[in-house]
Amino acid sequence: MSLLLFSIAAALLLYVFIYYTLFRGAKCTSQTQLRGKTAIVTGANTGIGKATALGLAKRGARVILACRSKERAEAAVLDIRRESGNNQVLFMPLDLSRLQSVRDFVETFLKTEPRLDFLINNAGVVSPGRTHEGFGMEFGVNHLGHFLLTLLLLDRLKQCAPSRIVTVASRAHLMGDIDFALLDSTKDLVRGERNLTTDLKAYSHSKLCNVLFTRELANQLEGSNVSCFSLHPGVIKTEIGRNLSRWFEILITPIAALFFLDAEGGAQTTLHCVLQEGLEPLSGRYFSDCAVAQVSAKARDDALAKKLWEVSERLSGVTAPPTE
Numbered sequence: 469m470s471l472l473l474f475s476i477a478a479a480l481l482l483y484v485f486i487y488y489t490l491f492r493g494a495k496c497t498s499q500t501q502l503r504g505k506t507a508i509v510t511g512a513n514t515g516i517g518k519a520t521a522l523g524l525a526k527r528g529a530r531v532i533l534a535c536r537s538k539e540r541a542e543a544a545v546l547d548i549r550r551e552s553g554n555n556q557v558l559f560m561p562l563d564l565s566r567l568q569s570v571r572d573f574v575e576t577f578l579k580t581e582p583r584l585d586f587l588i589n590n591a592g593v594v595s596p597g598r599t600h601e602g603f604g605m606e607f608g609v610n611h612l613g614h615f616l617l618t619l620l621l622l623d624r625l626k627q628c629a630p631s632r633i634v635t636v637a638s639r640a641h642l643m644g645d646i647d648f649a650l651l652d653s654t655k656d657l658v659r660g661e662r663n664l665t666t667d668l669k670a671y672s673h674s675k676l677c678n679v680l681f682t683r684e685l686a687n688q689l690e691g692s693n694v695s696c697f698s699l700h701p702g703v704i705k706t707e708i709g710r711n712l713s714r715w716f717e718i719l720i721t722p723i724a725a726l727f728f729l730d731a732e733g734g735a736q737t738t739l740h741c742v743l744q745e746g747l748e749p750l751s752g753r754y755f756s757d758c759a760v761a762q763v764s765a766k767a768r769d770d771a772l773a774k775k776l777w778e779v780s781e782r783l784s785g786v787t788a789p790p791t792e
């Protein structure tokens with residue numbers, strides 16, 4: 469009997485210890501209000517993006533949900549309006565897996581919205597499959613689509629400075645690498661047939677791209693009063709695993725129930741990077757738990773960041789005039 473009680477107590481202690489050391493996140497404490505400011509959040513119909521959009525709406529911002537599914541996004545618009553009491557929340561179609569859709573989104577946005585104060589590159593996938601242009605899904609959506617989106621919106625962000633660009637990366641970037649020769653020949657960051665292992669590798673590589681993109685973007689934005697940050701949101705219960713194998717889902721569900729944070733917890737570091745005053749000198753850096761964090765050696769490699777920038781310019785066709 470006492471052995472049983474002892475075991476239960478030990479298990480509880482272990483749980484609390486693991487939870488507090490590995491999973492518990494920090495909270496954004498900024499009191500900044502956003503009335504009169506406009507934010508775009510990509511992938512805002514669910515998960516961390518939806519919680520981020522809600523946080524911004526509660527502070528009075530005008531929030532554009534940039535999403536690929538009209539149905540899912542309009543349901544989220546209604547939820548966010550109801551929960552925040554802010555009616556300045558709207559949907560604009562954006563499919564990051566089609567470069568033309570990115571261009572169309574920007575054209576509509578620039579025509580109908582006078583301001584842009586915050587761009588939040590949040591959407592992300594782990595999934596086999598290819599984008600419209602034939603890129604691996606993670607590289608195409610997580611990095612290249614956001615690269616094009618950001619560059620096409622830069623002039624407006626500069627006009628509205630001080631403004632910020634926040635890109636949701638991941639701790640997974642620690643395992644990331646970029647094989648430019650492979651990218652050139654296969655349009656993907658991983659070799660061979662897709663399976664759970666290669667999907668997760670492609671994801672890690674794309675998240676390294678997010679961190680490197682932000683690093684080089686900060687260089688390019690020097691003196692513009694537009695600052696940019698990348699971040700790890702924590703380990704969060706969302707739909708991110710939906711395109712992975714069933715076995716992975718069965719394995720991860722109980723662990724997620726015990727340890728992972730909810731989406732509101734997952735939005736805190738993004739909100740910190742948007743709202744916290746005085747972060748400008750840290751432009752280009754990577755955050756975790758609402759504080760600057762270390763990145764991998766590869767993610768500090770300026771030559772790699774520059775190379776990725778040049779390759780992304782070419783692959784996204786950003787310098788090409790828009791097609792009518």
Ligand SMILES: NC(=O)c1ccc[n+]([C@@H]2O[C@H](COP(=O)([O-])OP(=O)(O)OC[C@H]3O[C@@H](n4cnc5c(N)ncnc54)[C@H](OP(=O)(O)O)[C@@H]3O)[C@@H](O)[C@H]2O)c1
Nearest residue numbers: 511513515516563564565590591592638703704706707708
């Ligand atoms: N959850 C975690 O533990 C975790 C950890 C580290 C980093 N992150 C990062 O956090 C970000 C948000 O992920 P989440 O966990 O909230 O995942 P999620 O629940 O799966 O949400 C992802 C969002 O991205 C959207 N999206 C996917 N493909 C798109 C496309 N082609 N065009 C436009 N939007 C697209 C999804 O739209 P649909 O609903 O239409 O598919 C959805 O709104 C991602 O960048 C992810 O890499 C998450």
Ligand SMILES: *[C@@H]1O[C@H](CO)[C@@H](O)[C@H](O)[C@H]1NC(C)=O
Nearest residue numbers: 659660661662663664665666
């Ligand atoms: C996944 O695919 C890669 C490349 O095709 C292969 O090397 C690896 O053995 C596969 N792994 C599993 C678990 O099937």
Ligand SMILES: *[C@@H]1O[C@H](CO)[C@@H](O)[C@H](O)[C@H]1NC(C)=O
Nearest residue numbers: 626629630690691692693694
């Ligand atoms: C940036 O902000 C500073 C301080 O507000 C201002 O003096 C400067 O002119 C701004 N620079 C640009 C390029 O807008």
Ligand SMILES: *[C@@H]1O[C@H](CO)[C@@H](O)[C@H](O)[C@H]1NC(C)=O
Nearest residue numbers: 593594595596597605710711
């Ligand atoms: C992933 O799965 C969802 C739902 O099961 C599906 O709608 C989507 O097209 C799949 N692919 C990607 C890249 O998200």
